[in-house]
Amino acid sequence: MNPRMNPRHLLTRGNVLGAALIAVLLVLPQLATAFFVNFVMTQTLILGLAAATIVFLATYGGMTSLAQFLLFGVAGFMFGNAAQEAGSRGLNLGWSPWVAVAFALLVTLAAAFVLGAIASRTTGLYFLMLTMVYAVIGYFVFAQIVEISGPGGITSIQRPDLLGPPVRLYYAGVLLSVLAYLGFRAVGRTAFGLALQGVRDDPVRMASLGFNVRLHRTLAFTLAGFVAGLSGLLNVWWNGQIDPASIATGPTLILLIIAVIGGITSFAGAWLGAFVYVWVFTYLRDLPLIDNIGITEARFNTVIGVIVLVIMVLSPEGLTGIVKRLRHRVGARTPAMPGPASGGSPSVGKRTKELGGTRT
Amino acid sequence: MSGLRRRTAPALSMAAALALVTAGCSGGDDSSGLPADQQGSGATAAEGDGVRLGILGQCEGPFGGFHEDVVAGTTLALTRFAGATPNSSTSALDGFSDAEAAGTPIELVGVGCGDDTADRVLQEVRLLVEQMGANVIIGPLSGDEGMAVAEYAKANPDITVFAGISGSQEQTLQVRAPNYFRFYGDGAIWNAGLGDLLYNEQGWRRVAVIADDYSFGHTSAAGFIADFCAVGGDVTHRVFPPLGTTDYSSYIAQLPNPDEVDGYFWAVGGTGTQSALEAFINSKGDVTGDQHAGNFFFNPDLAQALGSDIAGAHIGGFATLPGDVRTPEIEEYLAAADATWESIPGSLSGNEPAPPSTAAAFGFFYGYYTAGVALVEALEAVDGDISDVEAFQSAISGLTLDLPYGDISLDENRSGVVDVGLSRLAVDDSGEIVQETVAVVPGVDQSFGGTFSPETPSPGRDFPACDERDLPWEGQAVPVVDGVPQS
Numbered sequence: 022m023n024p025r026m027n028p029r030h031l032l033t034r035g036n037v038l039g040a041a042l043i044a045v046l047l048v049l050p051q052l053a054t055a056f057f058v059n060f061v062m063t064q065t066l067i068l069g070l071a072a073a074t075i076v077f078l079a080t081y082g083g084m085t086s087l088a089q090f091l092l093f094g095v096a097g098f099m100f101g102n103a104a105q106e107a108g109s110r111g112l113n114l115g116w117s118p119w120v121a122v123a124f125a126l127l128v129t130l131a132a133a134f135v136l137g138a139i140a141s142r143t144t145g146l147y148f149l150m151l152t153m154v155y156a157v158i159g160y161f162v163f164a165q166i167v168e169i170s171g172p173g174g175i176t177s178i179q180r181p182d183l184l185g186p187p188v189r190l191y192y193a194g195v196l197l198s199v200l201a202y203l204g205f206r207a208v209g210r211t212a213f214g215l216a217l218q219g220v221r222d223d224p225v226r227m228a229s230l231g232f233n234v235r236l237h238r239t240l241a242f243t244l245a246g247f248v249a250g251l252s253g254l255l256n257v258w259w260n261g262q263i264d265p266a267s268i269a270t271g272p273t274l275i276l277l278i279i280a281v282i283g284g285i286t287s288f289a290g291a292w293l294g295a296f297v298y299v300w301v302f303t304y305l306r307d308l309p310l311i312d313n314i315g316i317t318e319a320r321f322n323t324v325i326g327v328i329v330l331v332i333m334v335l336s337p338e339g340l341t342g343i344v345k346r347l348r349h350r351v352g353a354r355t356p357a358m359p360g361p362a363s364g365g366s367p368s369v370g371k372r373t374k375e376l377g378g379t380r381t
Numbered sequence: 382m383s384g385l386r387r388r389t390a391p392a393l394s395m396a397a398a399l400a401l402v403t404a405g406c407s408g409g410d411d412s413s414g415l416p417a418d419q420q421g422s423g424a425t426a427a428e429g430d431g432v433r434l435g436i437l438g439q440c441e442g443p444f445g446g447f448h449e450d451v452v453a454g455t456t457l458a459l460t461r462f463a464g465a466t467p468n469s470s471t472s473a474l475d476g477f478s479d480a481e482a483a484g485t486p487i488e489l490v491g492v493g494c495g496d497d498t499a500d501r502v503l504q505e506v507r508l509l510v511e512q513m514g515a516n517v518i519i520g521p522l523s524g525d526e527g528m529a530v531a532e533y534a535k536a537n538p539d540i541t542v543f544a545g546i547s548g549s550q551e552q553t554l555q556v557r558a559p560n561y562f563r564f565y566g567d568g569a570i571w572n573a574g575l576g577d578l579l580y581n582e583q584g585w586r587r588v589a590v591i592a593d594d595y596s597f598g599h600t601s602a603a604g605f606i607a608d609f610c611a612v613g614g615d616v617t618h619r620v621f622p623p624l625g626t627t628d629y630s631s632y633i634a635q636l637p638n639p640d641e642v643d644g645y646f647w648a649v650g651g652t653g654t655q656s657a658l659e660a661f662i663n664s665k666g667d668v669t670g671d672q673h674a675g676n677f678f679f680n681p682d683l684a685q686a687l688g689s690d691i692a693g694a695h696i697g698g699f700a701t702l703p704g705d706v707r708t709p710e711i712e713e714y715l716a717a718a719d720a721t722w723e724s725i726p727g728s729l730s731g732n733e734p735a736p737p738s739t740a741a742a743f744g745f746f747y748g749y750y751t752a753g754v755a756l757v758e759a760l761e762a763v764d765g766d767i768s769d770v771e772a773f774q775s776a777i778s779g780l781t782l783d784l785p786y787g788d789i790s791l792d793e794n795r796s797g798v799v800d801v802g803l804s805r806l807a808v809d810d811s812g813e814i815v816q817e818t819v820a821v822v823p824g825v826d827q828s829f830g831g832t833f834s835p836e837t838p839s840p841g842r843d844f845p846a847c848d849e850r851d852l853p854w855e856g857q858a859v860p861v862v863d864g865v866p867q868s
Contacts, residue, residue: 071473167842172595
């Protein structure tokens, strides 16, 4: 019997906590207010799902992408164009919502594949810059081409009847988040995922072993783009509209900041970072006496900036890194095994060498 | 594998703990108390005895400097007509207390902080309504925000929204939410009558238009084009530089030379106005004011950079009238503002303390003021009973407000039918460039005699076409001489 199939093997602290968290998320609508579920948690799940694609590319591919919010937007714009029956903007194709979903995801996949193929020769800082260029071009494409959006974007977007009540959108977010979390981790254990990590660590050696380095990077980018597209669909259903400002450089950087807050090498950190971001946005202004020290809602970005700065100083691996180190310090009787295992993240030292130039 | 598990476990536990803590904390908010899965999509405002008011402003972004102005606008209306007392004598952002109209208390539950994007204002309005329990919203400030909030209002019929000073046409003409009311004009309305005046009094026949390539630029240009073409004029060029352009030379090159057209209409906003005109001077020669007109971004401050040659240029309106028009109602309104606060750090004074009347005389403050007046008059019309939301909203639709800068009623789409003041830049006795009112165009509505309707596209690069048609206000403009309307 495969030891992985042993039930006792599955009964680890991480799995138990994960299952407990999912259970909490499932019963949360019974416990919490509508606002907390439909605003705070739904937005957390949407942003966490998008940020997880950054983590996936960074962890397995060594690629820090700023194009994920563009692909998030492509899916949203395409759904709006396809599903809207009438309106003063967009193509107004009037397709049924689920056909529009398929169309939006197909276009997102195609865009991710093409953009990924072009970017696949670059790594490190050059990859970051190239994906930043994608984000800027994407903004202007939607701002300038009035047939598919124009500066005012697509408004009055309705979600499919199946997701009518807001709480169902929350459950859709939970489902997709759990699937993405498990799926991304599982990919890391597949032959593709292992090869991708090999490409991350030493592309030259992998190429000499016969692996198609560019194809692996392209496919990873495409998969991440697909998941970002799913997140983008949830977002337009949640928000009811999308415009070019939704995918401008500001929101693009916020997604990276979310990934950094949580820990750019931790999948769970993506949702944790999103939760911290949404929590600060929503509740900071309500903290007693906070405005007496000059922290009002207008200072929200400053507070987020300070949080990022503190996290970068204390722990480059984000909040999950801080929690991990605290746990090790407090519970020294259960010493940790050093080094990343399969499916884990590269060490900081290993990732610093990814700041190289263009590679094959 | 085990390494990853160790890494994720603390994160998961921390997330769970945070989620539970906040879920517990947020249980005390004013949502209806039902679990989320027992509420419909319209689960919004808390039911209270009175008006729970949320104001949507912008504390960030290009109009962030007007945050104080807009909150002050509504506060002044409630101070004058609902007995409110501002909580501070030097800032409106500290809120007010003791407001009551027709026996119904008006409580300020929060001030939303937009950044000129639709996404952000949606989050802010949801915070105000779904978390803080607002049942009446005043705002938002800018065009794209207006469309988003109007859509939100449409999906949440229990709330009532009085738009702040958002100038897009679609928020009322296309969205048509029954609970969204706009007691001022839109970006197109503010240029109504300008084409008529330039055609019939300045002899313009052919004109080139240059406007920002976004909704407010399109809408401003659309109002001028509809008006100028209706009376027989011809728009020969339409140039749309992207918003945020700093070097306008390539766009100016697309414009005809001064001897090929009778004039130019500019709807290039913010700092772009001056940059674009400077590029024009570099490319086409000196500006002669008589050959230029623009929307409200065209103002006397341009003279600091361009010199007095800009004198003679015509300008559309923006909710209020230039300072040379002083009726008793306007004097009373401005004096009331000065009596309400010692000073206000409004945008026109560079966010430094200044007499409140400085801010009150400008459109951003005034738009929010008209909304506040509408709220009070609507409450009086229903004797303070807002339990029947439909009756309350029906009463708002029927209001005609007697306001300092002219009466305002609503059309069938609940958008303001307003008087528009047109002005020109002139040199005063001391050699300064000032804005001088030349005409007031009465009763302008957003349809422009049928040019715009719910069935037509939104104003854009190609819409509206240049067609001659009858306009209700053609030839009806009331001349203004030395600040006195000649009616």
